[in-house]
Amino acid sequence: MEKLYKKYKEFTKKSEAILFAMRIVFWDAQTEAPKSIASYRSEMLGELTKQVLAINKDPQFIRIVNSLYEKIDFLDDFHKREIYEEKRELDKLLKVPEDLMIKHQKLKVHAQQLWEEAREKQDFSIFESVLKEMIDLVKEITSYTKEENQTIYEALIDDFERGITLKDYDKFFDQLRADLVPFVLEVIAKEPQYNDDFMKLPYDVARQKKFVEYLMEVLPFDTKRGGSNEGVHPFCWGTSPDDVRFTLRYLENNFLFSIFASTHEMGHAMHYQGVDRKYLGTPLFRISSAGFIGLSISGIAESQSRFYENIIARSKAFWEVHYHKLQSIFKEELQDVPMDDFYKVYNKVQQSYIRVVSDELTYPLHIMVRYEIEKALFNDEIEVKDLPKIWNQKMKKYLNITPRNDSEGVLQDVHWSLGWFGYFPTYALGGAYASQWANEINKTINIDECIKESKLDVINDWLKENIHKYGSFKLPKQLLLDVTNEEFNPKYYIEYLKRKYTELLLK
Ligand SMILES: [Zn+2]
Structure with a gap:
C-alpha cells in the first residue's frame, strides 16, 4: 500500500x-x-x-x-x-x-x-x-x-459547492424571496438622509494605495507570504499558503470600490494562507477559483471574503477605529465629513442594475434572478431567446427596476460565456455562511469588541483553526455541522441584514 x-x-x-x-x-x-x-x-x-x-x-x-x-x-x-x-x-x-x-x-x-x-x-x-x-x-x-x-x-x-443540492438552494432562495424581498422593497421606498457630496470628488490613486496597505496591516494579511498588484478585475490567486496574491483596481471616482474590494480579496487571501501545508499538492488544497485552484467549495471560500468585507469592514465598529486614518490620508476631501455620513453612504441601498456594484442588502436578490433563470434554462422551461425579457421581469419583481438595455441586464456577467452554470448561487451562499460563522464566533468572542480593540488577529485565528486550515478536506455541510453544531441556516443571514438596515434607516 x-x-x-x-x-x-x-x-x-x-x-x-x-x-x-x-x-x-x-x-x-x-x-x-x-x-x-x-x-x-x-x-x-x-x-x-x-x-x-x-x-x-x-x-x-x-x-x-x-x-x-x-x-x-x-x-x-x-x-x-x-x-x-x-x-x-x-x-x-x-x-x-x-x-x-x-x-x-x-x-x-x-x-x-x-x-x-x-x-x-x-x-x-x-x-x-x-x-x-x-x-x-x-x-x-x-x-x-x-x-x-x-x-x-x-x-x-x-x-461548485460540493454536497449542496438543488433542494438546499430552493429552500434558501424560498426563504430569501419570502423574508427579504418585501423588506428590500420597503427599504428602497424610503428617502435616504445624508450628504454624499464627498463621493463626487476625485480620490488620488496613490493615496488610495496607501490606505489599502494600512488595511493589510489591520486585518492582518501576511505580506511576507503574498502581496497585491493592480489588475482589471479584482481576484485572488495562489500556488501555496506561502504565496498568495490578489489584484486590485483603483478608481479615482469611486474610492470605496478599492477599500471594499481589497478587504474582500484579503479575506480570500487569508483563507489560502491559513490552509494546512500538508494538503499542498493534493486535491484538498483546492478551495475555489483562485488562479487554477479548482472550484470545489466556492461558497465556503466566498464566506471568508464576505466575512472580512461585510461583517468586519462594513461594520460601524470598524470605521469608529479606522475612519480617522482615512481622514488623515484624504485630509481635504474628508475632514468635514462626519463618520456617520460616511457609514451611511457606503451602506447605501440602491436599486442597482449591476450585481458587482450592488449593496450588501440587495446583492442576494441579484443572485436569485440568476439562479431562477439557470434552473429554468437547464430544465428546458425557458428558451435562450427570451432571456432579456425574463431577466427584466425578475428585476422588476425583486428590485422594482427595469434595465434600460441588455448590457445593464442579461449581458452584464462573463460567467455564462465561459460555460459556468451553477456558480452564481455560491455567491449568495457565501454571504449567508458568513453570518452563520459570525453568530457562532459571537458566542465566545465579541466581534465588535475585537474590532474596536484592534484585535482582529483573534478572529482570524478562530477562522484559521475552524475553517481555513482544512482546505477542502471537510465539505461544506460537514464543516457547518462541525463548526456551528447545526446545519446551514439562512435565518442568521436574514436576521443580520434586517437588523443592520433597520438600524440604518431609523437614524
Ligand atoms: Zn470572492
Missing part, C-alpha cells in the same frame, strides 16, 4: 509541477505581461495542458488510482479524502470524450468574444446563438459525468 501511494505521488508531483508553472503564467498574464504575447502564451499553455492530460491518462496512473481506491477503507482520513477526490476527478476526465473537451475550450474563447461585442453594442441577439450552443455543450458534457440520480443542473451546482 505504501509503495503504491509513493508511486501515485510520483505521478501527481509531475502534473503538479506543470500546474504550478501554469499558475505562475496565469498570474503574469493577468498582471505584468504585455498583450502582445497572448497568442504565443496560449499555444504554450495548450502544450502544457496536453502534458498534464497525458500524465492523468497514463494507464499506469489510472491503475494506481483505481487500486488505491479499492483499498480506500484502509487509509487514514486525510488520504481517504485525497484518493476519493482524485478518483472522482479522474473518472470525470476519462468519461468525457476528448473532442468535446476541445470543443468546449474553443467555444469558450469564441463565446467570450461575442459576449464582449454584444455587451458593447447592448445587443443580446449577437450573443444569443453562441450562448445556446454553450448551454447545449455543457448539457452534453455533464450528461457523461453526472450521477444517475442527478439532473444536469444538480450536477453542475454540485461541482
